[in-house]
Amino acid sequence: MSSSIWTADANEALSLSLVRAPEDKASLWSREVYEGFHPTFTYPIFGEEEKIYGHKDLSIELKFASGSLVQYLNVQHSERLPPSSAVDEIEDTISKFIPPGYYTDEKKFLERVEHDAAHFKPFGDKIYSYSRAAMPLNKGKNVAIPQVLSLEDQETVDYEVYHSTWKTPGFREFHRRMQLYVLLYIEGGSYISEDEETWEFAVLYEKRRRRSSPDIVTYHFVGYASLYPFYCFPERVRLRISQFLILPPYQQDGHGSALYTAIYQHVLAHPRIAELTVEDPAEAFEDLRDRNDLKMLLANEKFMREGFGPEAVSSNGGKVGGVGNGRSRHRTKGRTIRAGAGKMGPPAERAWLEKWRTELKIAGRQFHRLVEMLVLKHMD
Ligand code: ACO
Numbered sequence: 354m355s356s357s358i359w360t361a362d363a364n365e366a367l368s369l370s371l372v373r374a375p376e377d378k379a380s381l382w383s384r385e386v387y388e389g390f391h392p393t394f395t396y397p398i399f400g401e402e403e404k405i406y407g408h409k410d411l412s413i414e415l416k417f418a419s420g421s422l423v424q425y426l427n428v429q430h431s432e433r434l435p436p437s438s439a440v441d442e443i444e445d446t447i448s449k450f451i452p453p454g455y456y457t458d459e460k461k462f463l464e465r466v467e468h469d470a471a472h473f474k475p476f477g478d479k480i481y482s483y484s485r486a487a488m489p490l491n492k493g494k495n496v497a498i499p500q501v502l503s504l505e506d507q508e509t510v511d512y513e514v515y516h517s518t519w520k521t522p523g524f525r526e527f528h529r530r531m532q533l534y535v536l537l538y539i540e541g542g543s544y545i546s547e548d549e550e551t552w553e554f555a556v557l558y559e560k561r562r563r564r565s566s567p568d569i570v571t572y573h574f575v576g577y578a579s580l581y582p583f584y585c586f587p588e589r590v591r592l593r594i595s596q597f598l599i600l601p602p603y604q605q606d607g608h609g610s611a612l613y614t615a616i617y618q619h620v621l622a623h624p625r626i627a628e629l630t631v632e633d634p635a636e637a638f639e640d641l642r643d644r645n646d647l648k649m650l651l652a653n654e655k656f657m658r659e660g661f662g663p664e665a666v667s668s669n670g671g672k673v674g675g676v677g678n679g680r681s682r683h684r685t686k687g688r689t690i691r692a693g694a695g696k697m698g699p700p701a702e703r704a705w706l707e708k709w710r711t712e713l714k715i716a717g718r719q720f721h722r723l724v725e726m727l728v729l730k731h732m733d
Contacts, residue, residue, distance in 0.1 A: 358409055359407055361405045361408060362403065363398070363403045363404060364392055364403055367395060367413045369391065369537070370415075370417065374467045374470035376563055376564075377470055394542075407434040408434075410431040411428075411429070411443075418465060418469045420573055420574060421469040423456070424456065426444065426455050451530070452529040474572065475558050476517045476527055478515060479513050479514070480615055481513070512558065512559055512608070514558075514611075516619060518552065531574070532545070553581075553592070554579055555612060557612045558574060559575055575612075577597075579595045591626075592616075592629055593629075594630070594631045617629055617714075620714050628711075647723060660724075
């Protein structure tokens with residue numbers, strides 16, 4: 354018999370679900386895609402090749418209650434090879450990465466989902482919220498909107514971000530269930546140490562009112578970020594985004610941007626935080642960060658007027674341009690933005706940039722990249 358029958362692709366074999374109580378299933382307007390999505394990476398669990406050996410027709414279901422993230426594990430196969438060192442013991446392997454007490458009895462798990470749906474509440478302090486119109490099923494993918502629905506039927510969905518630390522009651526246990534997503538979705542991701550006291554977290558939830566009983570509010574996990582405060586002389590911290598993820602059912606819908614904005618607003622609001630930095634950002638995250646930072650700068654009238662408006666040229670000879678080297682020249686609409694040109698000269702330009710950078714709490718390298726992008730944007 355060919356060995357390929359006994360070898361499964363771990364990323365395909367493992368399927369994940371966010372399970373809601375039946376009453377909280379998404380409406381027709383929502384994308385009902387919370388079940389059966391796959392990990393991007395399984396190498397931290399099943400090894401570099403991301404293959405599982407020894408089972409035929411393998412399927413591994415790992416279900417999470419959509420709010421509390423309690424887990425249910427179900428490994429199925431039509432046949433397996435006798436135990437040997439080459440054959441993967443799947444449940445043993447996975448159980449090293451999830452906390453004990455997960456369910457293997459689906460009926461009991463669904464009872465727990467039902468219970469948690471009505472009782473689970475986010476941990477910590479609410480720091481941000483926003484509302485969005487629920488999108489039609491498979492939005493933008495040529496799926497007709499059901500005839501029975503009119504625009505008036507369209508639901509608005511609320512989202513909330515909560516800030517917590519290890520000291521937040523219940524959060525440590527919740528984090529033990531949530532952290533698996535870091536291995537499954539962040540390249541190079543690994544578990545953080547619970548012994549390091551200072552970790553902070555921002556968790557994003559979808560918030561719904563039950564249609565049948567609007568008094569019942571339910572919360573559904575969307576994504577999260579882990580944040581590490583580094584000491585910043587003399588008595589502040591530099592907050593670094595270490596891990597950041599939005600689960601696949603919610604991606605490409607602006608939630609990553611919203612979570613990033615929530616964290617940035619939190620940083621701005623707290624005098625003890627000097628600036629926001631990011632640890633080794635993945636390309637997609639860097640893109641998200643640039644887009645949101647640029648949007649924020651473009652919306653800051655004072656900054657744009659001082660740096661890029663007409664008076665920037667007349668009074669200061671164009672403060673911003675060629676940041677960092679003091680030499681570059683860019684043609685802009687009818688005027689030249691030249692680094693160090695005009696009355697200010699490079700030291701004044703640097704001081705102006707630094708004043709804004711510290712006020713906006715953006716890390717140095719990122720701020721200078723953003724200013725370069727704005728200079729290019731203002732070129733003809
Ligand atoms: N409708 C349709 N598209 C939208 C909407 C909307 N309402 N809002 C934003 N978009 C588009 C954006 O324009 C963007 O498009 P682009 O990809 O062409 O640039 C795209 O959706 C992504 O923006 P968001 O939706 O705000 O971001 P998302 O929620 O998809 O999150 C993230 C991005 C965090 C990278 C997510 O894909 C993810 O978690 N990936 C896996 C884990 C990962 O890589 N994390 C980062 C690691 S780096 C670190 O941890 C520091």
